[in-house]
Amino acid sequence: MIVDVALPIPVAKTFSYTIPERWKPFAKKFLRLKVPFHNKVQTGVITDIRDIDDPGLKAINEIIDVFPIIDNTLIELSMWSSHYYITPIGPVLKYVLPPTLKIEPYITIQAKGSEVSRMDGLTLKKAINLFGRESLFQYHETGLITLCDTLTQHTFSPITPSNVRKETPDNVLFIGDVQNRLDYYNEAIASALQKKSNVLMLLPDHYAAGSYFKKIFSEKFGDRVLWYGSETTLKSRMETFFRVRGEGGFLILGNKSCVFLPICKQALVIVERHEEDEYRNEEGFKFNAVLVAIKRASIGSVPIILGSACPSMEMYHYAKNNKFNIVEKKWLLDGPCQEKITAPDIVSSATFLEALIPIIKEGEGKGERMAVFTPRKDYGSYLVCHSCKKPFLCPHCEGVLGYEKEAGLLTCSLCGKSFPYEERCAHCGSDIIHFARTGVEYVAEKLRDMFPGLSVVKITGDSLRKELKTLNKMPIDMPALLIGTQSLSKLYNFHVQKLILLGWEELRKMGGYRSDERMIQILINLIDALSPDSVTLFMERKNKVTISNYLEGDIYYQEELQRRTNADFPPYRRVFLVEIENKNKDKGEKTIAKIKDIFQKEGIESAVSGTLMEKKTLYKWRIILRGEEDFLYKTLFRIYGLSEVQIEADPLYI
DNA sequence: AGCACGCCGACT
DNA sequence: GTCGGCGTGCTC
Numbered sequence: 019m020i021v022d023v024a025l026p027i028p029v030a031k032t033f034s035y036t037i038p039e040r041w042k043p044f045a046k047k048f049l050r051l052k053v054p055f056h057n058k059v060q061t062g063v064i065t066d067i068r069d070i071d072d073p074g075l076k077a078i079n080e081i082i083d084v085f086p087i088i089d090n091t092l093i094e095l096s097m098w099s100s101h102y103y104i105t106p107i108g109p110v111l112k113y114v115l116p117p118t119l120k121i122e123p124y125i126t127i128q129a130k131g132s133e134v135s136r137m138d139g140l141t142l143k144k145a146i147n148l149f150g151r152e153s154l155f156q157y158h159e160t161g162l163i164t165l166c167d168t169l170t171q172h173t174f175s176p177i178t179p180s181n182v183r184k185e186t187p188d189n190v191l192f193i194g195d196v197q198n199r200l201d202y203y204n205e206a207i208a209s210a211l212q213k214k215s216n217v218l219m220l221l222p223d224h225y226a227a228g229s230y231f232k233k234i235f236s237e238k239f240g241d242r243v244l245w246y247g248s249e250t251t252l253k254s255r256m257e258t259f260f261r262v263r264g265e266g267g268f269l270i271l272g273n274k275s276c277v278f279l280p281i282c283k284q285a286l287v288i289v290e291r292h293e294e295d296e297y298r299n300e301e302g303f304k305f306n307a308v309l310v311a312i313k314r315a316s317i318g319s320v321p322i323i324l325g326s327a328c329p330s331m332e333m334y335h336y337a338k339n340n341k342f343n344i345v346e347k348k349w350l351l352d353g354p355c356q357e358k359i360t361a362p363d364i365v366s367s368a369t370f371l372e373a374l375i376p377i378i379k380e381g382e383g384k385g386e387r388m389a390v391f392t393p394r395k396d397y398g399s400y401l402v403c404h405s406c407k408k409p410f411l412c413p414h415c416e417g418v419l420g421y422e423k424e425a426g427l428l429t430c431s432l433c434g435k436s437f438p439y440e441e442r443c444a445h446c447g448s449d450i451i452h453f454a455r456t457g458v459e460y461v462a463e464k465l466r467d468m469f470p471g472l473s474v475v476k477i478t479g480d481s482l483r484k485e486l487k488t489l490n491k492m493p494i495d496m497p498a499l500l501i502g503t504q505s506l507s508k509l510y511n512f513h514v515q516k517l518i519l520l521g522w523e524e525l526r527k528m529g530g531y532r533s534d535e536r537m538i539q540i541l542i543n544l545i546d547a548l549s550p551d552s553v554t555l556f557m558e559r560k561n562k563v564t565i566s567n568y569l570e571g572d573i574y575y576q577e578e579l580q581r582r583t584n585a586d587f588p589p590y591r592r593v594f595l596v597e598i599e600n601k602n603k604d605k606g607e608k609t610i611a612k613i614k615d616i617f618q619k620e621g622i623e624s625a626v627s628g629t630l631m632e633k634k635t636l637y638k639w640r641i642i643l644r645g646e647e648d649f650l651y652k653t654l655f656r657i658y659g660l661s662e663v664q665i666e667a668d669p670l671y672i
Numbered sequence: 673a674g675c676a677c678g679c680c681g682a683c684t
Numbered sequence: 685g686t687c688g689g690c691g692t693g694c695t696c
Binding site: 020022023025027029031032033034035036053054055056057060072074075076601661 | 694
């Protein structure tokens with residue numbers, strides 16, 4: 019008898035081991051186990067048991083789980099994810115059955131017979147040390163002992179399958195502002211909790227979003243709210259883990275990794291702002307938690323609510339095609355800011371700041387809160403020498419250097435390396451430097467100088483967490499000026515009177531087929547979070563955007579979707595990006611040749627674009643494949659193992 | 673992913 | 685002459 023074991027490594031195969039006689043009765047699919055690998059011990063998952071022998075194989079060390087800690091829904095979800103995202107099952111199971119999840123210290127033994135009474139009350143960990151794993155498995159199998167977790171006092175047993183409802187679930191795409199969404203969520207959650215069912219709600223992985231919804235829902239539902247986000251203590255995560263596998267009546271709030279949490283009595287899944295990038299997992303197993311949540315709900319016949327002020331094209335299309343109930347609260351164009359949104363002021367980038375002065379002065383006089391958006395966080399993203407007109411480029415890779423004044427660093431936008439800022443041109447030594455494409459640091463510095471009495475707060479991805487505490491303590495009538503990037507859109511319910519956008523239209527040039535869509539999402543989410551009384555946009559003439567084209571909901575979506583159909587882009591066609599990196603041009607080309615050979619044999623067309631030389635010594639090639647995963651799966655899986663090759667499903671920037 | 677083996681630069 | 689950089693390849 020041998021077992022196939024999936025290991026949490028990016029290799030497209032499982033590894034086989036023999037099972038020692040004493041473990042044979044306990045081997046089951048989807049149990050975690052320990053195996054020797056590379057001269058050390060790895061935790062893996064049994065994916066198959068085969069009744070053959072192969073004396074050449076190593077033997078497993080021990081089995082960890084007494085029964086699979088996930089249910090059939092999650093097993094099915096893992097299989098689907100592995101296929102859909104063309105990722106080996108090992109890295110997928112790392113998110114579903116984390117090798118790091120240790121349950122033994124939290125489990126105690128309840129003995130049912132006199133022969134095992136000496137075990138009664140011991141923790142599983144202790145009992146294993148004293149009596150050995152196999153005998154405990156034996157006693158559990160024969161019913162002499164049962165297990166109980168110490169955090170909730172529940173019996174620890176296989177998760178009870180969700181009550182499968184026969185009727186098609188009533189899925190909803192809810193479009194509205196944050197207040198509308200909250201009302202809608204509240205009602206749906208309250209009704210599920212009343213029935214003693216569990217609700218899983220996914221939030222964008224941002225401190226501000228987590229803390230806001232945690233607070234709002236805790237006020238309403240008290241200790242029925244369980245937080246399973248990225249910033250929780252191990253103990254409280256374990257408590258949630260045990261609680262929701264045995265008990266109903268909870269709202270589980272969490273981020274993308276929560277989508278694989280085993281939950282019993284599930285009645286509803288909610289995803290807040292599904293269009294946010296934070297739902298995409300970028301390391302190891304690259305998945306989009308929104309799509310996985312939809313699939314999870316569908317496997318378990320559980321309804322799902324996707325709430326957003328500005329749905330993504332993909333989800334809008336998906337909802338229409340899959341008979342979602344699309345509920346739309348018209349809020350944007352009924353608000354008092356309509357006029358200024360649709361008729362932006364045209365200003366050149368050199369006079370942005372001057373144009374701002376009268377508006378901020380007025381706000382300061384009235385004691386208002388104001389927010390200024392700018393698309394970049396640094397002081398300037400493009401530095402040019404005034405004398406020789408040469409731009410500042412990375413000495414390492416010739417990428418464009420951005421300047422972070424506070425840190426005194428020049429940072430390369432391509433390779434990410436940092437260098438101290440010398441205040442001199444590297445070519446002619448001139449110290450007259452022009453800062454172009456200015457950002458938050460620059461705007462904040464200038465406005466601080468101009469309005470010394472006003473409290474100016476910088477909001478960027480890095481500073482938001484720290485500043486949020488200050489902002490929450492800020493009295494509602496205290497005038498303030500926030501300067502920030504799109505992180506401002508994470509400040510749920512921080513009401514400002516004035517929202518001013520500088521260079522917002524530049525987002526349109528920031529790459530990818532989705533840039534248009536993203537540009538409008540950022541504007542709408544800023545308004546959604548900050549609920550401004552007025553919105554003022556300053557644009558440059560050359561990049562002028564006619565906003566009214568975007569705000570007529572249905573029409574814009576239909577036009578954009580038509581463009582996507584014509585161009586054969588998502589959501590009409592899946593796209594896979596294969597990236598090959600090599601320091602050696604010849605070797606890279608060899609890999610390309612290998613891949614092309616595989617593609618040809620499988621009858622797949624592809625377009626190689628490259629060679630993109632990124633650093634002076636690193637070559638990059640990109641292959642873009644379009645087609646459904648069923649068609650590409652086998653081929654892409656064959657190249658998964660090649661060195662220096664990365665496959666990304668549904669890439670954002672192509 | 674880790675970790676070992678392997679081939680070229682700066683040191684006692 | 686070696687120590688150690690990380691580039692390539694393998695793991696049942």
